[in-house]
Amino acid sequence: MRARDIGEFGMIERIRTLFRSAPDIPVWIGDDSAVVRPFEGDTLITTDSMVEGVHFLSPWDAYFELGQKLVVAGCSDISAMGGLARYFLLTLVIPAETNLDVLERFLRGIAKKSEELGIYIIGGNISGGERIEAHITVLGETKKPITRSGARVGDIIYVTGKLGGTRAGLEILMNPKIDLDERIKKGLVARFLNTSGQIFTGKKLAETGCISAMIDISDGLIADINHIIELSGVGAVLDLKRIPIYEGVIEYCAKVGKNPSLFASVSGEEYELLFTVRGDCEKEFLQHLRDFDCPITRIGHIKRGSGLEGIEGVEGGGFVHW
């Protein structure tokens, strides 16, 4: 069966069946707009895209995982503002000849992950097109948004999780025959496809009251720290040796002749959180650390001026579209 066999409305019906409807949303799929009751705080809104040939390749055949990843990518941006994701809209571009099995797996991945994260679909759009694409718009809420621009001189830079695994996983997907222990390869590919993100960590960090700026690592640690310092009008010193490295990345880097710390510092789609803690708040923040179940590592500090120190030897930045 192909997309054209069930048509646009058949697909909307399929989505209606696969997804739970939000309990507190009076109008969802099937009207001109969705209706969302007022949040207590501010509304956060963000959008992310996944385009075949750009963000993924059809030979990977990992549509369930890609569906999950799309949801993580969208919700990660809400978490990075210190917010909690609540609802999402899904825009699909589907070639008429798309195999329905592929679509079904993709949608099931989205449904599974959104259920896991407690967010609900409330609308979207379906078009024909040349390549499979999905665009997610996520709505979240927060009482006090944490922006990228709040870093001040003397603040300490932290990162959640361990880095480098998503890039290594992606490279292995592109070159699956690389000579490396199969268990390590599997773990790294899984890290790329099943990145869970820090979807609830951003809000928890914001609630410590110690965070001055935050971003999620989608372009790569160095590119993303540059976003923070440029928007905050400050400089930073990074201690590359402190960057936490994901399991298997050291073995992978040995095989491809790269420095693991440099490699991890430009790995994109990590969906870990990079943030700054106010200088006068560090002791208090250390007290909070025990409440978090992910690694949280100090990797540098904010300084006067501009630019990033300590990254000598890093070639290239994160992913760019052109």
Place this chain on the structure above:
Amino acid sequence: MRARDIGEFGMIERIRTLFRSAPDIPVWIGDDSAVVRPFEGDTLITTDSMVEGVHFLSPWDAYFELGQKLVVAGCSDISAMGGLARYFLLTLVIPAETNLDVLERFLRGIAKKSEELGIYIIGGNISGGERIEAHITVLGETKKPITRSGARVGDIIYVTGKLGGTRAGLEILMNPKIDLDERIKKGLVARFLNTSGQIFTGKKLAETGCISAMIDISDGLIADINHIIELSGVGAVLDLKRIPIYEGVIEYCAKVGKNPSLFASVSGEEYELLFTVRGDCEKEFLQHLRDFDCPITRIGHIKRGSGLEGIEGVEGGGFVHW
């Protein structure tokens, strides 16, 4: 100059220059999410797509107008809920080889129309891809949403504006050499490309307190009235002869051998409003009509049962993607 010459971040900078920033939005383009302060009423959210090869063809070379049209399409869905559009997010898919002049005109069309309608860009996303695409997500607000599902037996069906012009304009764009008065052709193509929609009319209609259900005509009058009656669990009788016909459509239909009323009843992308007035409210509603500066025409009524009467002879429905 091509898209690849200025890159993704160059394009974001261009957007930042072309568009006004919202006065009451603390965080817009350039952070992980946009931050929107609470609305007084409910939040409306909708999304719409424009894909090269599906919704438009590059030989038309009408990118400024297509940019305007994208904004109209998105805001029209908010109006159809009785709401007022406030903010939007823009997701672009841009092939690296895209001529920057094309992009510039497209963005200027979006900027112009959004300024005209008093809505502000607050975020979005840019990806590479095979074809030019734009997806708009519009946020609006309303104190009392008008859904598609509120039509009741005895309600009267009305439509704003005059129909058929957008379809005739599209067909002329696809077949520009058709033998027809040039002035008429120009008027119809302009109607298709410059549809202004009823962006402020929906809220005004909702404020009369007389409207039971509403939808905007994007698929075509008949397809869209079917959405209302199916979701409302009622039937309807349409008086095809009463359908208001756009200027030039009669001449166009004479040339292509079609019945203008039937033609107008399946014309999509009209962005006029189709709505039902409560049966016990019709006199009151007629009093309100003088406050509207667009034609508002009674075209049928809601009846018990299901299905649509009075459309004998209409072939096919509106636009379907596959």
